[in-house]
Amino acid sequence: MAALTPISRKPLSFVLPILAAAGALVGLFFGTANGSGLIGIVAGAVLVAGLGYAYVEVLKNEKTALWISLAVMVVLGIYLAGIPGIVLGLFFGWFFWWFTHWLFEGRYRARLLPYLTPGQVLWHYSFRVICGLIFFFLVSPLVPVIWLSFNAQDFFTFTPEMLRFDPAGYSLKHYQDFFTNGEWQRSFKNSLIIAPIATVISVSLGTLAAIGLSQSHVPFRRAIMAILISPMIVPLIISATGMFFFYSKIGNFMEGTMGLDKNLVGYFKVVLAHAVLGIPFVIITVTATLVGFDRSLTRAAANMGANPVTTFFKVQMPLILPGVISGGLFAFITSFDEVVVVLFVGSAGQKTLPWQMFTGLREQISPTILAVATILVVISIALLTTVELLRRRSERLRGMSPA
Amino acid sequence: MRVNENMESTNMKMKTILLTTAAAMIAAPAFAASHMANEMTIVSWGGAYSKSQLLAYDEPYSEMTGTTIIHDDSSAEAVAKLRAMNEAGNVTWDVVDVVAADAIRLCDEGLALVIDPDKDLAPAPDGTPASEDFGDLLVSECYIPQIVYSTTFGYRTDMVGDTPPTDICAVFDLEAYPGKRSLEKRPINNMEWALLCDGVAKGDVYDVLATPEGQDKALAKLDTIKDQVIWWNAGADTPQLLADGEVVMGSTYNGRLFSVIEEQDQPVAMLWDAQVFDLDGWIIPAGLSPEREARARDYVRFATDTQRLADQAKYISYGPARMSSAPLVGKHAELGIDMAPHMPTDPNNAKNTFLYNYEFWADYRDDIDAKFQAWLAQ
Numbered sequence: 001m002a003a004l005t006p007i008s009r010k011p012l013s014f015v016l017p018i019l020a021a022a023g024a025l026v027g028l029f030f031g032t033a034n035g036s037g038l039i040g041i042v043a044g045a046v047l048v049a050g051l052g053y054a055y056v057e058v059l060k061n062e063k064t065a066l067w068i069s070l071a072v073m074v075v076l077g078i079y080l081a082g083i084p085g086i087v088l089g090l091f092f093g094w095f096f097w098w099f100t101h102w103l104f105e106g107r108y109r110a111r112l113l114p115y116l117t118p119g120q121v122l123w124h125y126s127f128r129v130i131c132g133l134i135f136f137f138l139v140s141p142l143v144p145v146i147w148l149s150f151n152a153q154d155f156f157t158f159t160p161e162m163l164r165f166d167p168a169g170y171s172l173k174h175y176q177d178f179f180t181n182g183e184w185q186r187s188f189k190n191s192l193i194i195a196p197i198a199t200v201i202s203v204s205l206g207t208l209a210a211i212g213l214s215q216s217h218v219p220f221r222r223a224i225m226a227i228l229i230s231p232m233i234v235p236l237i238i239s240a241t242g243m244f245f246f247y248s249k250i251g252n253f254m255e256g257t258m259g260l261d262k263n264l265v266g267y268f269k270v271v272l273a274h275a276v277l278g279i280p281f282v283i284i285t286v287t288a289t290l291v292g293f294d295r296s297l298t299r300a301a302a303n304m305g306a307n308p309v310t311t312f313f314k315v316q317m318p319l320i321l322p323g324v325i326s327g328g329l330f331a332f333i334t335s336f337d338e339v340v341v342v343l344f345v346g347s348a349g350q351k352t353l354p355w356q357m358f359t360g361l362r363e364q365i366s367p368t369i370l371a372v373a374t375i376l377v378v379i380s381i382a383l384l385t386t387v388e389l390l391r392r393r394s395e396r397l398r399g400m401s402p403a
Numbered sequence: 404m405r406v407n408e409n410m411e412s413t414n415m416k417m418k419t420i421l422l423t424t425a426a427a428m429i430a431a432p433a434f435a436a437s438h439m440a441n442e443m444t445i446v447s448w449g450g451a452y453s454k455s456q457l458l459a460y461d462e463p464y465s466e467m468t469g470t471t472i473i474h475d476d477s478s479a480e481a482v483a484k485l486r487a488m489n490e491a492g493n494v495t496w497d498v499v500d501v502v503a504a505d506a507i508r509l510c511d512e513g514l515a516l517v518i519d520p521d522k523d524l525a526p527a528p529d530g531t532p533a534s535e536d537f538g539d540l541l542v543s544e545c546y547i548p549q550i551v552y553s554t555t556f557g558y559r560t561d562m563v564g565d566t567p568p569t570d571i572c573a574v575f576d577l578e579a580y581p582g583k584r585s586l587e588k589r590p591i592n593n594m595e596w597a598l599l600c601d602g603v604a605k606g607d608v609y610d611v612l613a614t615p616e617g618q619d620k621a622l623a624k625l626d627t628i629k630d631q632v633i634w635w636n637a638g639a640d641t642p643q644l645l646a647d648g649e650v651v652m653g654s655t656y657n658g659r660l661f662s663v664i665e666e667q668d669q670p671v672a673m674l675w676d677a678q679v680f681d682l683d684g685w686i687i688p689a690g691l692s693p694e695r696e697a698r699a700r701d702y703v704r705f706a707t708d709t710q711r712l713a714d715q716a717k718y719i720s721y722g723p724a725r726m727s728s729a730p731l732v733g734k735h736a737e738l739g740i741d742m743a744p745h746m747p748t749d750p751n752n753a754k755n756t757f758l759y760n761y762e763f764w765a766d767y768r769d770d771i772d773a774k775f776q777a778w779l780a781q
Contacts, residue, residue, distance in 0.1 A: 364450030
């Protein structure tokens with residue numbers, strides 16, 4: 001992108017305090033990790049401001065400054081943290097070199113509109129930093145989980161070998177355990193059976209309910225809506241207890257009187273229970289998309305001789321599809337993540353992944369749970385990426401630009 | 404013509420496929436039904452303990468009888484779940500592994516079947532009847548003990564200096580052994596240890612603990628280390644805390660400590676002093692259909708015979724409940740080390756022990772629990 005605003009160098013009285021503050025912030029973390037936060041703050045501030053002064057006043061050569069910066073920070077990193085310090089040193093060396101020149105040369109203004117006041121410029125960057133921090137807050141808990149899943153030991157502990165990036169401290173044995181252990185495989189298979197069927201049921205019933213409730217002639221619409229979404233509001237443990245007794249009776253009848261297989265009945269109970277939990281999500285998302293649906297389209301279709309079923313599949317369904325799909329995703333995740341209801345309603349034959357993780361966490365803190373969590377994260381990311389790519393593709397085919 | 408012939412053969416193929424599918428669909432439930440008839444659900448604790456049962460009992464039993472065994476690691480909430488299942492008339496468990504205290508409760512409530520040891524259990528190889536072979540360990544008429552385990556302390560060998568603790572009172576000695584300790588979040592065992600280290604003689608512990616003053620005395624002793632205690636709920640917590648170096652010592656089941664020390668190779672050692680013995684074993688839930696009950700009895704008879712109990716000790720360091728099994732205890736299946744010195748019942752380890760007092764805790768548990776929880780919240 002071309003520069004919008006002509007830039008000029010900034011005075012040192014502006015650059016150095018900011019560099020010192022940034023150095024102090026980073027120094028605080030390293031100082032605390034190595035014993036004294038205060039020393040870290042002072043040392044960080046002095047080091048970063050001093051280096052910055054040296055680059056712009058003494059050296060006056062950006063390329064050389066980069067090499068010096070990297071060398072200084074890597075040596076410091078090795079001194080403070082050994083081999084992993086190299087990675088951190090390279091990062092911070094590059095960052096402070098870039099940050100110094102970005103400030104000093106006034107590059108931070110280049111891509112902003114020329115008439116912005118200093119306050120607006122400050123807010124522009126503060127806003128990005130805040131967004132970054134929120135992102136960090138949301139994602140950072142996953143990092144140790146993924147990292148620890150490669151632990152060579154059977155504990156949730158960062159061993160010295162792991163911190164030194166010693167290959168001996170890492171292992172894929174927890175992944176191997178997941179793929180070879182019968183209990184994990186059985187529960188994974190059960191999750192893959194139960195969640196999709198429950199999703200299909202929730203999506204069909206939830207979409208029908210939402211369409212029905214959007215008709216103006218239905219009596220007691222609000223009351224019916226409230227009852228239908230109640231599984232989302234009632235505490236899960238309460239619905240689970242109720243479902244346990246309800247489905248026990250049904251299960252006894254199906255096994256005893258109808259003579260059905262015990263396992264089949266077990267799946268039937270869990271799938272229905274999960275479908276009930278998924279329906280509110282579908283109703284809410286589909287109702288939201290129906291608000292923007294133009295009723296005259298169905299009348300136009302009827303005018304041209306289409307019966308209501310054809311109208312639904314050819315006209316209404318394609319238009320509310322985004323709501324149906326996102327509702328279905330929620331229903332799938334609800335079933336795939338659910339542990340309370342399945343603990344009550346299911347028997348050991350219907351043990352799902354969350355159940356296995358729950359008991360595993362209680363009885364034996366094994367990193368296999370972390371390996372499974374990592375695999376699930378990867379699957380979720382792949383699933384959401386696929387949906388997003390398909391959405392963009394269909395928008396492209398329809399001649400819209402992706403929003 | 405040719406086209407027609409082709410059509411015909413395709414038709415034939417379709418028909419065959421359809422017929423096969425139909426046959427399969429009719430046969431499937433029948434197959435599933437016969438399959439189901441030979442499937443049982445065994446409830447246990449999970450982790451290394453379930454694994455030892457799988458290797459010592461379940462795999463040989465499946466091989467012998469063709470029964471498929473499904474595991475449910477729900478022993479921790481066995482009492483509550485069995486009550487609910489019984490109320491709903493839908494007992495899905497066939498055999499349940501519980502501690503003795505839970506077995507006594509389940510037996511009192513009529514949720515477990517009464518067992519006649521001499522009739523239902525295998526005699527020792529030399530013909531000694533089961534009731535004598537198990538001896539005092541048959542603490543309830545519904546209960547078939549399997550193992551003796553103990554709750555004891557492990558400590559970090561690299562955090563205790565040159566004088567490793569040998570005495571239970573090291574737990575209360577913050578000067579000699581500074582650092583956090585992990586204790587179970589319930590009064591049982593902790594109250595006894597506290598009184599023992601407050602100068603009460605071992606024989607008087609339960610008499611003192613029966614009085615409100617004695618309970619206050621125990622809590623006062625625990626108060627001296629309260630802000631250095633991490634409370635645990637699951638048996639896996641203390642091993643994790645010890646491996647992390649977050650605690651200098653902590654109580655847990657001896658088999659968990661064995662796994663930390665020998666299998667995971669952590670710098671941890673056992674403090675056997677004042678270990679508390681408890682039992683773990685089987686009950687058969689009431690309300691099973693006759694054929695399931697017969698199979699459950701058959702399984703339990705097999706799984707608690709002399710050889711099977713001795714086999715389990717190959718995989719985990721818990722002592723077999725039968726006297727006749729003790730001489731058969733051999734080496735660890737993978738590590739090849741002698742298991743006998745790691746048993747809580749080994750004479751070297753059992754110099755100073757407690758046996759969980761079922762009667763006392765049955766009578767006083769609710770009161771002392773309430774007091775303990777109130778003290779915790781202070």
